[in-house]
Amino acid sequence: MTDGWNIVVCVKQVPDADEVSIDPETGILNRADAEAVMNSPDYNAVEAALEVRDVVGGTVTAVTMGPASADEVLQVAVGMGADNAVLLTDRAFGGSDTWPTSLALARAAEELDADVVFGGEETTDSSTGQVPPGIAAHNDWAQLTYVEGLEPRPEEDRLVAKRDVEGGYERVAADLPVVVAMEFGENEPRTAGLHRKIYAETDFEPVEWSAADIGVEDEVGLAVSPTQVGGMATAEPVPREQEMVEGVEELADHIVEVL
Amino acid sequence: MAAGADADTAADVEAHSDVWVFVEQHAGDVAGVTWELLGKGRELADQKDEDLVALVMGEAVRETDIPEEAIARGADRVLVADDPAFEPYRADPYGEQFRHLVEVRKPDIALIGGTHTGRDFAGRVAVPTHAGLTADTTELEITDEQYEMRRPAFGGDALATIICPNHRPQMSTVRPGVFDAPEPDESQEGAVEDVEVVVGEDETLTEVLEREVGDVADITDAEIVVAGGMGLEGDVDPLWDLADLLGGEVAATREVVEEGWIEPARQVGQTGKTVRPKLYIAVGISGAIQHVEGMDDSETVIAINNDANAPIFENADYGIVADYADVLPELIEILRERLDAQEVTA
Structure with missing residues (x-):
């Protein structure tokens, strides 16, 4: 295989985590004020995809699922250097939990004839980390999560990854195609060059696919999602003394008291 | 429309019973969160009047103390899937074996540690079983109507209740330290059963080339x-x-x-x-x-x-x-x- 790898990177538009808040009086989520941004761990995924392309050759295609406005995160990925982008957009996707979401992305990856699919460790708005393993499971492909570093081996059709495991690391070789979830913060995402950024935000148009285009129109959405949100409550703050002390002696008193 | 779509994928809820705990072990060392899950799993199983089942996968795990310890910590039954393909952990053989066991034995609830390994495993197995999976749950409760899995949302400002009405098993991951581990009680009785292994090395998609793990600090028990x-x-x-x-x-x-x-x-x-x-x-x-x-x-x-x-x-x-x-x-x-x-x- 000399013409390089088909690399897909999955990205997600999320509300800026620093701007989402809960109204302490009403308990209602204040999401509207938050700016829509690319999920921050996804920057590590895009960077890893570009680095592998730089070594192996081939193309990087960014894929997202969301409303039409989600093309903003595809522009971010293209600005960083992705070659192509696909927007999965359809009202049928609404209400999907991680099961149908990973199905749609898995079908898109198949459609793109992917050798490697990248994703971030988890999203900042739902923090499950379940979508990359879900994509791999739907396609019966290999998966590598919590990845710290990559050694592409195109001559063997394999990708070797260093994974973070409790108390250490492991190096795992996976047959292609493989789904990789990069550990958050493990590489230095590049900034978009000015010309590339202008191209991404003006001339560039992503390909749009509906649920029917990837053959999942009956398998996505709220109705087929195994999990549902049954309720949301504001978390009760733990009562604390909140007493400020003046000197270290007094601090030591309180510590000795507990001991 | 919802009912029609559901009919294709939903599980026969009544046919599922028992609470399963995935025993995370690496070369014979059990992740501490496993015992915490057996503690919580015992409560849930008692409430349902069903069995608490510990699932152990690995190589030569039958000869270790792990099955006996799982019983001493509350399991009624221990299922052992023993094969070289299960050591060290890899998502693809573990996932296929779990899929098979779920299909044959139909558990109602499954608990998995929220470690890197546990989250890697849970995300893999939830798909072929069409299970409902909730990440990082901090409260698990059986109410009059249903099983409720609660997890922090929006950076901990809120607690979301997740339900899984039509699919089984109802799975969740739980971070280490959330529940208390029961002390082992050697007088507890339980059964250990070897299960059929459905994967072989030639079907695997991955190969662990190297694994370096030092002493893992456990801060969750510190006073x-x-x-x-x-x-x-x-x-x-x-x-x-x-x-x-x-x-x-x-x-x-x-x-x-x-x-x-x-x-x-x-x-x-x-x-x-x-x-x-x-x-x-x-x-x-x-x-x-x-x-x-x-x-x-x-x-x-x-x-x-x-x-x-x-x-x-x-x-x-x-x-x-x-x-x-x-x-x-x-x-x-x-x-x-x-x-x-x-x-x-x-």
Whole structure:
């Protein structure tokens, strides 16, 4: 295989985590004020995809699922250097939990004839980390999560990854195609060059696919999602003394008291 | 429309029973969260009047103490899938074996540790079983109507209840430290059963080339935790001095772990461990909600920070606005004198 790898990177538009808040009086989520941004761990995924392309050759295609406005995160990925982008957009996707979401992305990856699919460790708005393993499971492909570093081996059709495991690391070789979830913060995402950024935000148009285009129109959405949100409550703050002390002696008193 | 779509994928809910716990083991060492899950799983199984089943996968695990210990910690039955393909852990053979067992044995609830391995496994197996999977649950409850899995949402400001009405098993991952591990009781009785292994090495998609794991610190059982944040600017030695003096463990925020100043096993917070010590001393920690979520069940919290407006003070019982570099050496000296004095009088 000399013409390089088909690399897909999955990205997600999320509300800026620093701007989402809960109204302490009403308990209602204040999401509207938050700016829509690319999920921050996804920057590590895009960077890893570009680095592998730089070594192996081939193309990087960014894929997202969301409303039409989600093309903003595809522009971010293209600005960083992705070659192509696909927007999965359809009202049928609404209400999907991680099961149908990973199905749609898995079908898109198949459609793109992917050798490697990248994703971030988890999203900042739902923090499950379940979508990359879900994509791999739907396609019966290999998966590598919590990845710290990559050694592409195109001559063997394999990708070797260093994974973070409790108390250490492991190096795992996976047959292609493989789904990789990069550990958050493990590489230095590049900034978009000015010309590339202008191209991404003006001339560039992503390909749009509906649920029917990837053959999942009956398998996505709220109705087929195994999990549902049954309720949301504001978390009760733990009562604390909140007493400020003046000197270290007094601090030591309180510590000795507990001991 | 919803009913029609559901009919294709939904499980026969009534046909599913029992509570399963995935026993995470690496070369015979069991991840501590496994025992915590057996504790919670026992409660749920008793409430349902069903069995608590521990699933052990690995190579030559039958000859280890693991099946007996699972029984001593509450399991009614232990299923053992023993094969070289299961050591070390890999998602693809584990996933296929689990799919098979779920199809044949139809568990109602499954609990998996929220470690890297557990999350890798859970995400893999939820798909072919069409299970409902909830990440990082902190409360699990069987109400009159249904099984409710609760998890923090929006950085811990809210608690979301997740339900799984039409699919089985109802799976969740749980971070280490959320539930209490029961002490082993050797008088407990249970059955150990070998299950049919449905995967072979030639079907696997991955190969572990190398695995380096040192001693894994367990901060979740510590009675005293001394934790450091970015305010330390990498100067973590005083944390260790104070922790050693008090017989406690050192912990850190995510940022500190990412800087490489303290090992990942000691990370407290939303993406790390949950700790519930008698005393939590937060040094140079601002108190971001993602960190507080992992320590706010501590009995007493002490905060040292040079920023009077740091949110950690709202989450502390006693606080001092001062530079850690001034406070810690003096605090260590005073405590050493007092503890020595106590020993003399004792």
